Amino acid sequence: MVNLLSKLCGKISPLSIKEYKESGGFEGLEKAIFKMSPKEVIDEVKNSNLRGRGGAAFPTALKWNFVAMENSEDKFVICNADEGEPGTFKDKVLLDGCPFQVIEGMIIAAYAVGANKGYIYIRGEYPKSKEILISGVKILQEEGYLGNKILGKDFSFDIEIRSGAGAYVCGEETALIESIEGNPGRSRFKPPYPPNKGLWGKPTLVNNVETLANIPVILSIGSEEYKKYGTESSTGTKLLSVSGRVVNKGVYEIEFGTTLKEVVYDICEGMEEGKKIKFVQLGGSSGACLPESLLDTKLDFDELRKLEIGLGSGAVLVVDDSICVVDFVKNATKFFDHESCGKCTPCREGNKHIIKILDNLTNGEGTERDLKLLNEIAMVMKQASLCGLGQAAPTALLTTLKYFEDEYKNHIKYNCPAGTCSLKEGVAINV
């Protein structure tokens, strides 16, 4: 565990600008706007190797550069605080614990890319966090950190808070943009990408809360110092939201390079009494399920890519052996069936049919053909869906088909090894 990004969370009063400044707050911003050109700010972020923390791990400076290069009178910075990935609650810690740090990151981003307007899109289920943000923005406007001529410099930027009505898909950046525009949350096809044509067709930078919270840190300690954290390919730290059958659940800040085993057994002090680990789902419901044999995997973008998986939002769900994999995946798929916007065929129809087939399996009506079809539907969703939601929705299915194939096959033979789905001890119970 480290204390780089979240060091002020819980230590200072979240809306006290005095305490924030005494703890080094706004050092990064002041350094940026008084001593650096926008290009130098982007170069500093580039040198830090910071990659997006929302799930896609896209190099942050590269995205900023796309927006900076656009020639437009209006540009926008959006903070994606629609933290909807199941099992993920790390942005909330930052938003509630140190909102100024996130906003400072936005202001620096705006300065770097030449934006004059920002939005924080916060999920509707975080009403308290929303209140804090509204107060925080108001305080910063009064103190001259937001609005016209910030800190007396010829740089103006202001922020509005918007929130969704609870649609998971609005965490996807183009659906989020649609939602801010007042439309139903449905993803746009890309390209054009938001840095070229985003909110109201203008160049738009969309960054995750945690990504933005890294910015003031990088600027104030310098990218060289920042790079001492983490690994060569994955610099810095990551907030993990750990839930499931471990002793200590919660949000932890770890350095990249930490193994899953260390997370489960050292940081979270192991499994609850009498529970045996079965797999860890990494990155929320849209993440991969890794069996115990892969717990030595390092949390590092390149290491994970070798397994063809991602870190996602940094959710770690620890699942014990009393859980039936088929039942588990069915539940996850029901979530995606509910949350799909319904626009593209693979996602709209695919989830429904996966659920139907998994129902067959847990009802003792599954066949070999069903297993083949599951894989085919999952692959067409992954390869042909319009947005990240549909592409990632079958990840749990695909990874469990890979690592727990026997458990699926057992269901065809009327046997649920975990004994917890509707198929128990060889007898199908129709629920």
Place this chain on the structure above:
Amino acid sequence: MSKVDINIDGINISVEEGTTILEATKELNIDIPTLCYHPDQTIKGSCRVCVVDIENQVNLSAACCTPVWAGIKIRTNTKKAREARKLVLDLILADHNQECLSCVRNGNCELQDLCMELNIRDTKIEKINHKLPIDDSNPSIVRDESKCIKCGRCITACHDVQGVGAIYNVDRGSHMRISTPPGKKLNEIPCVYCGQCINVCPVGAIYENNDIQKVWNALDDESKHVVVQIAPAIRVSLGEEFGEEPGSIVTGKIVSFFNRVGFDKVFDTNFTADLTIIEEGHEFLHRLNNGGKLPMFTSCSPGWVRYVEYFYPELLENVSSCKSPQQMFGALVKSYYAQKNNIDPKDIVVVSIMPCTAKKAEAVREEMNDSGYQDVDIVLTTRELGQMIKESRIMIKELPEEEFDNPLGISTGAAAIFGATGGVMEAALRTVYEVVTGEELSNIDFVSLRGIDGCKEATVKVGDLDVNVAVANGLENARKILDMVKEGKADYHFIEIMCCPGGCIGGGGQPILGTNEIKEKRIKAIYDIDSMSKLRKSHENPVVKALYEEFLKEPLGEKSHKLLHTHYSPKS
């Protein structure tokens, strides 16, 4: 625009930057399958049937919405792409009511075609199709959601083209539907019944309320005197239903068909189009000379009339009080024609063949029975006429060309062009000019008012006055002009508005798919009919002259007011 070098299936080509993969593949004669794509609409990228493989990319890309980039290597025919397309289609089929044999689009269905083309022989995915009640709440349009494949083309037509927004995406995930507001049927919302949604639907999820059987019943009833009229647009488009080139003129064969199946008289809506010009032209001059409401809007298009009643009720007084040619025809048949031929109007059945779905609703408007009977009894669309001809087993292509009956079958070129956007205005100007000045108009072709553009305008010197006219087709285009009028920013005197893009030749009852390319061919045929006509000005129509002498007496006179004019009421 600069060019980029790309490679498709091993072939190097150079295309404009920004070209989509779909457009680029067409240049190499590769026909990528599509469903949500429509050549005249914005790109949706939602059906995912058009996926292609791109080198060094894990996922597939939708060809319709992915622009090429320099050096891209596209593979259109890999196993991965072919199987993905098939499975996507299979997923669509699983949620599609496959009662194809009794479907209105059987044989003219893009989904059927794709199944054939993509070699769908056995489907893997279990059918989960929820039969939802069919919405046939109104005279014009029927919606069967069990057939809907959620491509979204109808939404684009309703929102972006017509600016109406009667249907939209409801709910999400696998429950997503394209529907009216929850709990409401089409007749309970501001749907203008234009039928543009029908014209773009790739399957049989939206179609016109079928009235063919009513026509057969009337023909079978010996006590009935059955009279038919055909609208200007029908003669240049019906041929498409029988494989003829778009723009083929089949007037005489249609007349011949009607005679064969036993209509008592075969007349022409073009006759009352000429009459409309006389009444509407005089109404315009009356408004102009007596401080009446200007600009005056045309009133031939019932979708447009419904639109203004719903969305711009404050401009209702600007709409001409003239009934549409269809309704003038019905009223005259059941009064003038009935008297002249000593037929009891209660025994007359007036059948209209219209390019329009809104005409079905217009015919049953409460106001439309000034003859003492419902002016028009049955309205068929062009497509329904095509269907009726097929059902009759008469080979229309082989029929001889026959002439319309007298007297209500005589018309001028001015009436013919009612079928295309700008035509009513052009016809009116030909007459208004000569009525006002008493001089012969030297050049009667108002070319600036022709063509498929959404908004057109012209200034015409009529005597001492410069008359400013505008023409709009498609309601989203109409809205732009209406807003200008509302805000006092327009100085037009006379405005023609047609509900459907391209005018009536692009109506919601026309052969499917009437793309812009096809519409332009229909328009050309309309103007060919005009230029081939001996008489090209409505006021020169001898039967119209006789009608005034024998019956109506004068334009805007008492009889005209009773039979040929109407009123409108705000709808909310």
